[in-house]
Each structure stands twice: as C-alpha cells, then as structure tokens.
Amino acid sequence: MPEEQRQLTRAVDATLIPQGDAMRLPQGEVVTITHRLGGNFTVMTHNGMFRIKGADADALGESIPEAATESAGASFDGPPTDEKIWEQLRSVYDPEIPVNIVDLGLIYTMETEALSANADGSPCGYHVKVAMTLTAPGCGMGPAIAEDAKTRIETVPGVKEATVDIVWDPPWNQDMISEEGKMQLGLV
Numbered sequence: 001m002p003e004e005q006r007q008l009t010r011a012v013d014a015t016l017i018p019q020g021d022a023m024r025l026p027q028g029e030v031v032t033i034t035h036r037l038g039g040n041f042t043v044m045t046h047n048g049m050f051r052i053k054g055a056d057a058d059a060l061g062e063s064i065p066e067a068a069t070e071s072a073g074a075s076f077d078g079p080p081t082d083e084k085i086w087e088q089l090r091s092v093y094d095p096e097i098p099v100n101i102v103d104l105g106l107i108y109t110m111e112t113e114a115l116s117a118n119a120d121g122s123p124c125g126y127h128v129k130v131a132m133t134l135t136a137p138g139c140g141m142g143p144a145i146a147e148d149a150k151t152r153i154e155t156v157p158g159v160k161e162a163t164v165d166i167v168w169d170p171p172w173n174q175d176m177i178s179e180e181g182k183m184q185l186g187l188v
Contacts (some may be wrong), residue, residue, distance in 0.1 A: 003032050003033060003034055004032065004033045005030060005031070005032050005033075006030070006031055006032075006033060006043075006060050006061055007028060007029070007030050007031075008025055008026070008027055008028060008029045008030075008031060008059050008060065009027065009058070009059055009060075009061060010027050010058075010059045011024055011025065011026050011027045011059075012024070012025050012052055012056045012059040013025075013052075013053075013056065014043075014050035014051060014052050015050060015051040015095075015141065015144050016048060016049070016050055016140075017042065017048070017049040017050060017051055017095050017096055017140075017141055018049075018096060018136075018138075018139055018140055018141055019140040019141075020139070020140025020141045020142065020143060020144055021140065023050065025045065025050065025052075029045055030045070030046075031043035031044065031045050031050075031060070032044045032045075033060065034049075035093070035095065035098055036062075036065075037093035037095070037098060037100075038091045038092050038093040038100070038148065038152075039054035039065040039066070039091065040052065040053055040054050040065075040093070040095065040148070041053075041054070041057065041060060041062070042095040042096070043060075049095075049096070051095040051141070051144065078158065079112060079114070079126055079158055080112060080126055080128070080156045080157060080158035080159050081156075082110070082112070084156045084157070085110060085112070085128055085153055085156055085159070086102060086110070088149075088152035088153055088155060088156055089101060089102050089107055089110070089130070089149060089152065089153070090102045090103070091152055092145065092148045092149045092152055093145075094106075094134075094135065094139075094141065094145055095141060095144075096141070097135070097185075098184065098185075099177070099181045099184050099185060100181075101132065101145065101149065102178070103177065103178040103180050103181030103184070104135065104176070104177055104178075104181055105172065105175075105176025105177050105178065105181070106132045106133050106134065106135070106145075106172065106176075107130060107131075107132050108131045108132060108133060108167060109129075109130065109131045110128065110129070110130050111128070111129045111130075112126050112127070112128050112129075113126065113127050113129070114126055114127075115127055115160055115161075124160065125158060125159065125160025125161070126158050126159055126160060127159075127160065127161050127162070127163070128153050128156075128159050128161075128162040128163075129162070129163045129165070130149060130150075130153070130162065130163070130164045130165070131165050131167045132145075132146065132149065132164060132165070132166060132167070133166065133167055133168060133171075133172045134166060134172065135172055137168060142166050143166075146164040146165075146166055147164075149162075149164045150162045150163070150164045174187070
C-alpha cells in the first residue's frame, strides 16, 4: 500500500522511533503513514518517525484494526496451542522493519506452563514465557515491541498471562532471519 498523508483529527499518544520515547502528537499534525503492520501504524512527521497504536486509528481517519480489539482471557478447553501463540507473535512488527519478529529471528524461546489448579484440579489458565532479542542493543523500541508481543499472546485462548523478556545472548545477526523474511527484505 502506498504512503498516505493524513491530518490527525485529534491529539494522539505515539512512540518516537527508534528512541522509544512517549510523545503526544497534536490535533492537526500532518503525518505520512509508512506502514500498517500488526495492527499499528508507523508514521513520519516533520519531527521524525512515530508508532501509533491501532487503538488510535480513528485519529488517522482509519478503522481500528481487528488485531487492536482482540480481547484477552478468551475461554479455553485445554492448553493453548503453540501454533496459535506463534501466529500471534507473527503479528508483531518492529516499526522500522516490515517483517514480523518471528521471521526476523528475534524470538529465541517460547514456553507454556500451567498455572495453579482450580478446586477440581484443572489449570486456571496458562502462563507463556518468551525470550526475545532486538536487532540492535540500543533500540529504544524494545519495550514497546515486547509489550505488543505480550498483549498479542494474552489473546490466545487459555493464556492467562504472558512474560516477554528481552535478552542479548546470543547476539542477533542477519543469519537468524527466516528465508521468508529475507525474501521480504530483498536479501535473497
């Protein structure tokens, strides 16, 4: 989809890329939408690049993406499937790179464990723990990306809570990008 200029219809909270600083863009600010990825928007202004959450899409004159409205705590029958968790992780993007965090090779581990049992002995939900890295240690967007991943995982039926830890060992390198990611980036 081509880049589009929009004028913000209301003030909106945004995250400065790549520093990760919280900012407030004023009503009337002209922005250029550069990416619509994972339910969020990457925009350019005369002051830099920002990430706007999908829940604030109306400020851009857009519909709120379905990914931004999915609710946590969905009913479940048994443990969450790894496939559903990986599917949600594939919906999370570094706002500077148009490839999801799984295909970028940023996810190192994903583990699921049952939480303490209900009175009948059944689990009352599951905890998912993810270890991920970033493409660069100084990336200020790390906490925002990790929070996106946590929020998405918690929409999977059966997941009661998720933890996403940023780790630096082993250091990330381009060899960790999947073949699909390399194709999207034009590296093959």
